[in-house]
Amino acid sequence: MFESAEIGHSIDKETYEKAVLELREALLEAQFELKQQARFPVLILINGIEGAGKGETVKLLNEWMDPRLINVESFLRPTDEELSRPPQWRFWRKLPGKGRIGIFFGNWYSQMLHARVEGDIKDARLDQAINDAEGFERMLCDEGALIFKFWFHLSKKQLKERLKALEKDPQRSWQLNPLDWKQSEVYDRFVRFGERVLRRTSRDYAPWYVIEGADEYYRSLSVGRIILEGLQAALKHKGRPKLQPHAAPLMSSLDNLSLLDSLDLSRKLDKDDYKEQLATEQARLNGLLRDKRMRGHALMAVFEGNDAAGKGGAIRRVTGALDPRQYRTVPIAAPTEEERAQPYLWRFWRHVPGRGQFTIFDRSWYGRVLVERVEGFCSEADWLRAYGEINDFEEQLHNYGIVLVKFWLSIDKDTQMERFKEREEVAFKRYKITEEDWRNRDKWDLYVDAVDDMVDRTSTEIAPWTLVEANDKRYARVKVLRTINEALEAAFKKD
Amino acid sequence: MFESAEIGHSIDKETYEKAVLELREALLEAQFELKQQARFPVLILINGIEGAGKGETVKLLNEWMDPRLINVESFLRPTDEELSRPPQWRFWRKLPGKGRIGIFFGNWYSQMLHARVEGDIKDARLDQAINDAEGFERMLCDEGALIFKFWFHLSKKQLKERLKALEKDPQRSWQLNPLDWKQSEVYDRFVRFGERVLRRTSRDYAPWYVIEGADEYYRSLSVGRIILEGLQAALKHKGRPKLQPHAAPLMSSLDNLSLLDSLDLSRKLDKDDYKEQLATEQARLNGLLRDKRMRGHALMAVFEGNDAAGKGGAIRRVTGALDPRQYRTVPIAAPTEEERAQPYLWRFWRHVPGRGQFTIFDRSWYGRVLVERVEGFCSEADWLRAYGEINDFEEQLHNYGIVLVKFWLSIDKDTQMERFKEREEVAFKRYKITEEDWRNRDKWDLYVDAVDDMVDRTSTEIAPWTLVEANDKRYARVKVLRTINEALEAAFKKD
Incomplete structure (x- = not known):
């Protein structure tokens, strides 16, 4: 599931800057159209490996688009009010309305994965959380919502390098993610359970997009393009946008590097x-x-x-x-x-x-x-x-x-x-x-x-x-x- | 969930016989159209309380319609071949093709309920079976299948009377249903877990129909009418019949007896x-x-x-x-x-x-x-x-x-x-x-x-x-x- 997000995707600065100009304009236009139509809300879920660019991407999306029409929600520690109500309540109250975009950080997937990696819950409970998530997203899509689910990935090696770089950054707040990513086992468990979650919750109407997070330009442009294409397709679709499968192509391989290309075909045996x-x-x-x-x-x-x-x-x-x-x-x-x-x-x-x-x-x-x-x-x-x-x-x-x-x-x-x-x-x-x-x-x-x-x-x-x-x-x-x-x-x- | 199937629905013989004439003709016609169009298969799942008329209804449907286009499958003890493969295999191999009707007795619901009532599995395993069933039916409906799910119900009192009557019938083979219905606890557990199953698996595209089973005429005519109406709606629907919600009305109250009518509104307090x-x-x-x-x-x-x-x-x-x-x-x-x-x-x-x-x-x-x-x-x-x-x-x-x-x-x-x-x-x-x-x-x-x-x-x-x-x-x-x-x-x- 993460294979093609470990092959070293990257694009150069010049290509990126040129592409971003067009992308931003198109995104703004689509966002305006979304607001005008006010037919459906857009939900963007941000998940994945620590240090793979989740925060940076959200920041960028906010820059590229009109932030007045975007709610960025990060569900960190639940408030007292939230703790005293069923777990889904906190997500319901932050749902974007029709014509708006909600970016959900630390959403239901983060919570179930975190709990499973830490060992607070076992597989049976994880599966129940997965089913609840599926039901919730199905209901949202039945009601017309357009959902993008992004998984930012890094290989173990990339993560190590990234952590080393981050250590030098005094601004970095480690409190936000209490998992100790420096432990190799945390990565392994996160990826293993992450795969289980992705496998079971990737549906045609709300698929996961796995993004290789190492190269900033590749990562940002990929996410932007996927949102743009999905949004344009949904805006064009007449009638109620309910339960539409997402438009293909599924992956935007911007650098023309495919998983198959990454194979060493010169391997041979005498x-x-x-x-x-x-x-x-x-x-x-x-x-x-x-x-x-x-x-x-x-x-x-x-x-x-x-x-x-x-x-x-x-x-x-x-x-x-x-x-x-x-x-x-x-x-x-x-x-x-x-x-x-x-x-x-x-x-x-x-x-x-x-x-x-x-x-x-x-x-x-x-x-x-x-x-x-x-x-x-x-x-x-x-x-x-x-x-x-x-x-x-x-x-x-x-x-x-x-x-x-x-x-x-x-x-x-x-x-x-x-x-x-x-x-x-x-x-x-x-x-x-x-x-x-x-x-x-x-x-x-x-x-x-x-x-x-x-x-x-x-x-x-x-x-x-x-x-x-x-x-x-x-x-x-x-x-x-x-x-x-x-x-x-x-x-x-x-x- | 079973309230309105305990209020003593019944219709008289004369009304029944007159209605059946029309019904049979219409069913045969719909079945012929189903075969001609050959666009989708029909799956009828038969479940519920022992003695509530499951077998009799299947027999009747076979009489009313062209039995050459119906497969009646009763999944009793799995064969060796079936036991050596994943549990779903036995259902896949018996699926009706497009244009045909499959009547499944002793299907996945019977199995999970039986196992839960007997205590062979616990709630977590039951929930997993429920999820599997939901996924399976969703896939079938995505592929165009029209699914009817009937639950034949009896109140506890009705069941007791029924069992007494059946005891006198030497033809009755008790081997088919190894649950000991004479135990009051079996009924309670069956209804309780049955409700859990129905609640979770009743979806717009494959709803449950709860049928009061005590009166033969009411029961038979209700089932026949529901199948007829659903079938006619699906045949009329242009395009692929995928994931269509079933046509309303949900319940065919043939005797004009409603749950609300059964209330004693003369109750009062001085x-x-x-x-x-x-x-x-x-x-x-x-x-x-x-x-x-x-x-x-x-x-x-x-x-x-x-x-x-x-x-x-x-x-x-x-x-x-x-x-x-x-x-x-x-x-x-x-x-x-x-x-x-x-x-x-x-x-x-x-x-x-x-x-x-x-x-x-x-x-x-x-x-x-x-x-x-x-x-x-x-x-x-x-x-x-x-x-x-x-x-x-x-x-x-x-x-x-x-x-x-x-x-x-x-x-x-x-x-x-x-x-x-x-x-x-x-x-x-x-x-x-x-x-x-x-x-x-x-x-x-x-x-x-x-x-x-x-x-x-x-x-x-x-x-x-x-x-x-x-x-x-x-x-x-x-x-x-x-x-x-x-x-x-x-x-x-x-x-």
């Missing part, structure tokens, strides 16, 4: 190492699947990736070590008529393996947020909603003890071209290349965005994505096998 | 008894509000009722015993401009009392499902959604320890006329009667429906409605005071 490691990992997988602890679990492996990235080859190396009774491969193509008559996830639910079983999905339920999104095979509302539905689905698998590994096999454009050409030239490979592959290639950039969004929204602690550097097939195959083995071993260890 | 009881109850209230246990609570009293039912007088008898610092009265009129710029419940949240305080609402948040519904001041979608929002709101009050009592002061039409006339005649009362009161009177029957729905959907174990027989003002005033006192004492006892 033939001897490959042979040895492949044999080791295959034997290990074989053993793990025969382990009696496997009876309490099941294994699902999802393969997605660029065309010609080597999904088929990787799958064959996985199954190569196994008895055919030990696994099933499910190739996902266009849905059948029966499948089209059912909710989207139905055709994947039917292939969920029973205990002790292993199912490989050659393409998967992620088709909705990849090919269906890019090709327009479903409505925007459908694929925007799908992230949440998929997370719910995978949570159910996880809760039942199913180990889920998800691979995106990534190659660069040149490598794909080479492989396409090779396929056209070699007779027995020709069936593997179609017109469609060439068409998909034209949409390369759209897929890059879709994959970035997909990983941001569905890589969770219970079902993380593994991005596989696949220019070198040998490296990719071993990485896939090893990842599966490690996931199984981790699950067995927890038993 | 002057001496009144004086004595009033003084006792007022003193009791005064004492309770000064009790130190009150510091951990707050008290909210809601007064709704027919025009001229005596709300003002009852409120004055409550406050008469108190020091003005002990309470606040909040009269609810049309919303101010500031209030209109906020979500509906905002103007009530702002008046939530702090710990130790007592607030009286002269009219309340129920305006949305009463006057706003009847007068069309809000959209149907708004008031249909409001029941769930109100229950969520009241749950938050309850969880915080606030004692909430809700009164509907009920008079009959004649009594209202008398009082209207009296008001017109007596100079100092003339300000109390307006044109609006006469207009409201014309809509008497619409209000009866609205009150019935309101009580059905918002009378919960945490915030029950008290219907007050108010033809006799003395009786009404004492009942109001006594109810408040009892609610406070019950809350203190639980501390």
Whole structure:
């Protein structure tokens, strides 16, 4: 969920200053229109890691827009009056009216996370707080509110640097955030529980936006752009703005740096190492699947990736070590008529393996947020909603003890071209290349965005994505096998 | 929640047979249209008390409609295959396709209730199951499904009679329902947890319909009519049928017997008894509000009722015993401009009392499902959604320890006329009667429906409605005071 906010996004000062001029004007205009229409309120929730620029961003938003139409509320220690009423009361009383913008700092998410990180509450209570938050936001959106939820992120390394810099700043008031961020464990817990919260509360009508907080220019411009685009879309929408999904794109990658770009595709294995490691990992997988602890679990492996990235080859190396009774491969193509008559996830639910079983999905339920999104095979509302539905689905698998590994096999454009050409030239490979592959290639950039969004929204602690550097097939195959083995071993260890 | 399903609804055989002829034809026609359009599936969930006619109704629906387009699924003991997969799998695999009807017996609700009644799970686990169910149904409705949820109800007395009758039936297979309904405690627990489940999962897009199960004709015809009306509305609706609220009316009271009709309005108190009881109850209230246990609570009293039912007088008898610092009265009129710029419940949240305080609402948040519904001041979608929002709101009050009592002061039409006339005649009362009161009177029957729905959907174990027989003002005033006192004492006892 935080992967793409740890890749070092940044933009230079000149680009920033130029962009800000336009942005400010557009924001002011949108804000004026918001006031004129007075049809709905805007709520901006500010959360995330300490030192990732939360305060600075709020300050900036206030500078950029007309502060008379913005309420900035920071819910620090509750007042006596607030303490003597149900917890939601303090948020209700500060809600912005129609035509206004409320920026909520230290909101319900901060409170639940803080309490959980400190150990004041346990998971059950956290889940209840999450449900309350979901219900509250749903009600607000049903009533027309437009909600932006920002999570400012820093990697652990970035946080350390940031803390060091902040220490020298005498103005810094540490009282505001009583968590001791200098403890490495606080970061770990905050991120772990934060991910749980984001996974469960990111809905199409009130999604989370994860912002890498290290570079001030990137961070500020990203937030500004997201608010502007969301606001413009909501203002344009006729009729009541209730329960609208937020406009895509989900992430504004201003510096054109994507998660996929950050992969080191030059990684490779030489033939001897490959042979040895492949044999080791295959034997290990074989053993793990025969382990009696496997009876309490099941294994699902999802393969997605660029065309010609080597999904088929990787799958064959996985199954190569196994008895055919030990696994099933499910190739996902266009849905059948029966499948089209059912909710989207139905055709994947039917292939969920029973205990002790292993199912490989050659393409998967992620088709909705990849090919269906890019090709327009479903409505925007459908694929925007799908992230949440998929997370719910995978949570159910996880809760039942199913180990889920998800691979995106990534190659660069040149490598794909080479492989396409090779396929056209070699007779027995020709069936593997179609017109469609060439068409998909034209949409390369759209897929890059879709994959970035997909990983941001569905890589969770219970079902993380593994991005596989696949220019070198040998490296990719071993990485896939090893990842599966490690996931199984981790699950067995927890038993 | 079950109040109006315990008042002895029934219809005679002749009426039934005549109505069924038409109903069957219309159902078959709608079913055919459903198949032709093949735009959405229909899911009918059958739950409730043992012996309340669940099985019989399913059998009947199958007879009335084309059984080739209906899947009846009863989820009894899970199969081996089902046990080895996540719990939701067994429901997914049986989902009806678009254009088809699935009738689910022994569904997710039966399972969670059964487990909770038996004590296999506790409240936290029940709440998690409730959330899962809500998520699942939301997803199904997002994908277009039309869901009907029926709760077949019997009063405890009706159940006992029913069980006696069933005992003589050798065909009866008791294996299907392993709860021992002969135990009075089983009934109590089932109803209590059932109410929790219904309260939390009754949403505008998938509401519960509570059906009194004692009279076969009433029961069958009610279910048939609700399905027919809902189905026709969904078929008529252009575009994707996603997340549509169900069409009103919520309850088909076929026998014209309403909850309000079932009140004995002849109840009265003579002057001496009144004086004595009033003084006792007022003193009791005064004492309770000064009790130190009150510091951990707050008290909210809601007064709704027919025009001229005596709300003002009852409120004055409550406050008469108190020091003005002990309470606040909040009269609810049309919303101010500031209030209109906020979500509906905002103007009530702002008046939530702090710990130790007592607030009286002269009219309340129920305006949305009463006057706003009847007068069309809000959209149907708004008031249909409001029941769930109100229950969520009241749950938050309850969880915080606030004692909430809700009164509907009920008079009959004649009594209202008398009082209207009296008001017109007596100079100092003339300000109390307006044109609006006469207009409201014309809509008497619409209000009866609205009150019935309101009580059905918002009378919960945490915030029950008290219907007050108010033809006799003395009786009404004492009942109001006594109810408040009892609610406070019950809350203190639980501390």
